[in-house]
Amino acid sequence: MRAMVLEQPGTALVMRERPVAAPGRGEILIEIAACGVCRTDLHVVDGELPDPRLPIVPGHEIVGRVAAIGEGVAGFVPGARVGVPWLGATCGVCPYCRDGRENLCDNPVFTGYTRDGGFATHTIADARYCFPLPAAGDAAALAPLLCAGLIGWRSFRMAGEGRALGLYGFGAAAHILCQVAAQQGRRVYAFTRGGDEAAQGFARSLGAAWAGGSDETPPEPLDAAIIFAPVGALVPAALRAVKKGGRVVCGGIHMSDIPSFPYRILWEERQVVSVANLTRADAHEFLDVAPKAGVKTQVVRYPLADANTALDDLRGGRLQGAAVLIP
Numbered sequence: 001m002r003a004m005v006l007e008q009p010g011t012a013l014v015m016r017e018r019p020v021a022a023p024g025r026g027e028i029l030i031e032i033a034a035c036g037v038c039r040t041d042l043h044v045v046d047g048e049l050p051d052p053r054l055p056i057v058p059g060h061e062i063v064g065r066v067a068a069i070g071e072g073v074a075g076f077v078p079g080a081r082v083g084v085p086w087l088g089a090t091c092g093v094c095p096y097c098r099d100g101r102e103n104l105c106d107n108p109v110f111t112g113y114t115r116d117g118g119f120a121t122h123t124i125a126d127a128r129y130c131f132p133l134p135a136a137g138d139a140a141a142l143a144p145l146l147c148a149g150l151i152g153w154r155s156f157r158m159a160g161e162g163r164a165l166g167l168y169g170f171g172a173a174a175h176i177l178c179q180v181a182a183q184q185g186r187r188v189y190a191f192t193r194g195g196d197e198a199a200q201g202f203a204r205s206l207g208a209a210w211a212g213g214s215d216e217t218p219p220e221p222l223d224a225a226i227i228f229a230p231v232g233a234l235v236p237a238a239l240r241a242v243k244k245g246g247r248v249v250c251g252g253i254h255m256s257d258i259p260s261f262p263y264r265i266l267w268e269e270r271q272v273v274s275v276a277n278l279t280r281a282d283a284h285e286f287l288d289v290a291p292k293a294g295v296k297t298q299v300v301r302y303p304l305a306d307a308n309t310a311l312d313d314l315r316g317g318r319l320q321g322a323a324v325l326i327p
């Protein structure tokens, strides 16, 4: 098998040849058809997340087919299409796991961070955390649903039922969520980097009622805002845009520092919350919702060997939609 490997944070991924391993108990071997590139991969590669397992194969939006099955696996057959998300495994016994919040597990395993992920031709995953995917359809188009979609969905649920929703940062997650929210009849206000007319046009084409720069005031006060861009300064900006009782949801795993802000923009029961990881229940729910909402992902394909170019394009904000690696 071939894999793009991170040997040291802050350095480029390198292509390595490795033997294909056999799946252990409870595991499946997957032949990868596509793997999305998420901003979290960028944070891992850039050394912005603590203690990655090294060397590590990044990538946690994996779509492939079951190539081999370990002992004790139920629910998968060879050749079946399967998806692997960020949540690679949980302990099952900590207080969070026991009360249905496995996304906050004290001893989790994360795909592409603490266990090898999908920037490769093959990977091994814990079958209990993989999802069956429809046999038909383009693998590359499905890949972004596995994290941008799932984390976007968890963020969306956290944002509540309000009709006026702001999305800060119009990347892979927002481009999926915008379609779901618009389909539900919500008014989506998309915030991009100032002057990024391409991204603003893209947002409007996906159902946003308005699109503008993140320093602009939306045409109506927002019920809630979700921040996907890793920019701490957007927290006070979003607080200023939400109405009384409004909620600002931070959907990313890492953000630059949040600048200090006057208490009055938090007062009147505004809230700032964060979303961490996903539960398997989130995934089952969203993988059912996405096709019903008619979600169509826009992807930019890169050969596996060009993973560093894909990461650079994401870092530089040069992507519309989601980057996907094809082995």
Ligand SMILES: [Zn+2]
Binding pocket: 090, 091, 092, 093, 094, 095, 096, 097, 098, 102, 104, 105, 106, 107, 108
């Ligand atoms: Zn746990």
Ligand SMILES: [Zn+2]
Binding pocket: 038, 039, 040, 041, 060, 086, 147, 148
């Ligand atoms: Zn991700």
